[in-house]
Amino acid sequence: MHYLKNAATYLPLICCIESASAGLAGAQGCLQVHAVPVSWDTILSCANGDQGNELMHHNSQMTNELEPSHHYVPWILINGEHSEGLQHHAENDLFDLVCNIYTGSPPVLCDWRDDI
Incomplete structure (x- = not known):
């Protein structure tokens, strides 16, 4: 990175x-x-x-x-927010989560989901 x-x-x-x-x-x-x-x-x-x-x-x-402070690792924040739902989605399919919540025109990398 x-x-x-x-x-x-x-x-x-x-x-x-x-x-x-x-x-x-x-x-x-x-x-x-x-x-x-x-x-x-x-x-x-x-x-x-x-x-x-x-x-x-x-x-x-x-x-x-971090705000909110973390309670375990990994502690995933999406746009500064943490919830158990976001945590679960990120741990199981981060790529899908990012494509679903992306604001604006989705990156070309997200186009593969339309083929499924």
Whole structure:
């Protein structure tokens, strides 16, 4: 996310990496599948170095400052709101949730739902 900046670029990559069954090799393959402009070495260097620690610390600080405060992890906020319904939907089908609540013209990535 830090290097790619754009959610339309990093969300499909994250979904791919999270669902990769072949561990790190599968995660590496996701970079090729999604043709992202960042190398695997850059990702590993960030994850295992000072920059990764700094980014995680920053995320930790943001988590501690959540309103409403979190009661468990993951504690998902959608547009600053938390509910058990949103939490459940996000944990089970985040992509569908984002496409359903997106305001404005939905991203092209949401078009796949019309084919089902």
